[in-house]
Amino acid sequence: MSNANARVAYRNARLLDPASGLDQRGDLLTEGAKIADFGPSLFADGVPEGIEVVDLQGQCLAPGLVDMRVLIGEPGEEEKDTIKSASRAAVAGGITAVVLLPNTDPVTDEVASLEFIARRAREVRLVKVFAYAAATRGTEGNEITEMGLLSRAGAVAFTDGTKAIASAKAMRRALSYARTFDKLIVQHPEEPSLASGGMMNSGERATRLGLVGIPREAEIIMIERDLRLLELSGGRLHFAHVTTGESVDLIRRAKARGLKVTCDTAPHYFALTETDVGDYRTFAKVSPPLRGEMDRRAIVEGLADGTIDAIASDHTPQDQDQKRLPFAQAACGVIGLETLFPLTLELVHKGAMPLLKALACVTVKPAELLGLPLGRIAKGAPADLIAFDLDVPWKVDVAAFKSKSKNSPFEDRPVQGRPLRTVVDGRTVWQFEG
């Protein structure tokens, strides 16, 4: 694969492109880092010499996944995950592009931090690595960052990541100022004073376990507030990992009014509920917390009707020292790079969403939200692809995951469908060795 203009023919594929609605048997040709051509009769006369042939034997070929919410520990907490370990995990999960949150140490709020990430990504050269920059300096919620300079240095959007932009004034300014550069402001929707001290979803289970609850209203109130600010300031607002039915309703109505608002959710919010906390299972401690069954269903409905635009892994590695603690002391978060794809396919296998629609949530939609020219099969588009078996049953085996941290609540979960090959810029960067 050292030849920059190498050509690879992927034959006998089920070609899937959620952007155009393509779902057809055929072949696809990559030339260097681009998709050169594709179609049902591309190689009707056989494959010319000098082209490497990969026979997919009827398996699916789709755009690689774009994961718009990934936290890693580099710099600052490399023991949790590095750009290298997260890249290896990402490609093993069928992900060809990740967008990193700014909550590192130091926070990604300066051009030098973005350059550091870009340099490390070039060295690792597996997955495409993009980064958010902090919306406020140090993610402290007060002064907005140098959004113009940071945009020029590659920041794809602005967010305080795992922290809400709590100050209404700072949020108003961030939304307003980011308009200049047509960048998204991504909010962690949780009113911090209402959620403070909370450990899981407020309700019967929290009461039984004696854990301090976080009311659903902490999320709903923040979304209501920010929608008002969006109307006041203009700009583009995106809510990360929405978890309640009311959140989805609010965003649905705001979209109907024409507001430039979008949102995503994460697999644990449609695949798990607060009951998965069980007897203080810290792997199920996430922020925002897992909700009840009615909310879980509302999230699935929101995905099905398109109110929820995207699915992100919300990959948050935590080492053992952060999770093998009493629930109150344990850190929030689950790893997700290697479960994003099979859990998204769960929606398809359960009949909640058609395949192309589900794929759109993890490919072209997040790419479009962030203005990245990725996530589609088109002539001249980047050759970022996954080949996958849609139906193969397997069990999640966290021990085999590439991420340095193993904090997944999905251990041993039976799933269906897995990536077989991940291609980034025309290079095969990972292959399933079952």
Add this chain to the structure above:
Amino acid sequence: MTGSPHSTTVFPHRHLLGIEGLTAGEITTILDLADGYVEQNRQPSKKSSLLDGRTIVNLFFENSTRTRTSFELAGKRLGADVINMSSDGSSVKKGETLIDTAMTLNAMHLDALVVRHADSGAVKLLADKVNCSVINAGDGHHEHPTQGLLDALAIRRRLGSLDGLIVAICGDILHSRVARSNIHLLNAMGARVRCVAPPTLIPSQIDRLGVEIHHSMATGLKDADVVMMLRLQTERMSGQYVPSTREYFYFYGLDYEKLAVAKPHAVVMHPGPMNRGVEIDSEVADDLKRSMILDQVELGVAVRMAVLDLLTRDRRGTDV
């Protein structure tokens, strides 16, 4: 919440981590056994050799003189070697995790471990890592099972039975592990449970645990057989959950006037230590006809002896 199955037929649990999950029969077994220990404790010579050579560690990550002393006496009266450890003197301060502590203690071949911790679920986390029996001596806001059991024993001895009684639990329900253990226990034994507190001190959806909620002492205490007062942590008083101790006492502090709507024979309980003049008036607290506060302390030792006896039977090769 009681650990994995155990071979003892009448009490098939390895640990006592909570009341939730115990059956009425299992609770009765403990109470019946405790009745016998009450008599033993009233003898001039209180010591038996039942747990001779056994080692019990009281591991307290949170200060509690009365509960720790009660467990210590219970173990010693059964003849066990009892060691007290507190977080101040342990490696926890040096950064050792709870699980490390559990593994270290486990290597010392204990027979029972009594644990108090400020975090809900911490005792369960520890119990999963050790071979000995673990008794929850209070974990965060979750449960304090031996307190629930001693309260039940006190009521049973005074009023004959728990079945059909109206029990009002009053005060800081939100932060109370005693309230949760009592709710599970009283429901299991057929009592009607009311929670009486200002809305700020009532946990979300606690009605789903099978209790009535009252925000007024007048309705909450009406026709009650038992009035259980809970301790208010004074640091939670000002401004956060209730505006002041003065206002709290006015509306929720137990005095004879508020108690007058309860049944004439109604008894008053408090897990201690009391904030006199905050949640309870001294006159009521010291009224030996109504107040069972000292009975609770006495019976606590007997209940803990019964629990230690039952949980170590499998190790001792004894069955009921």
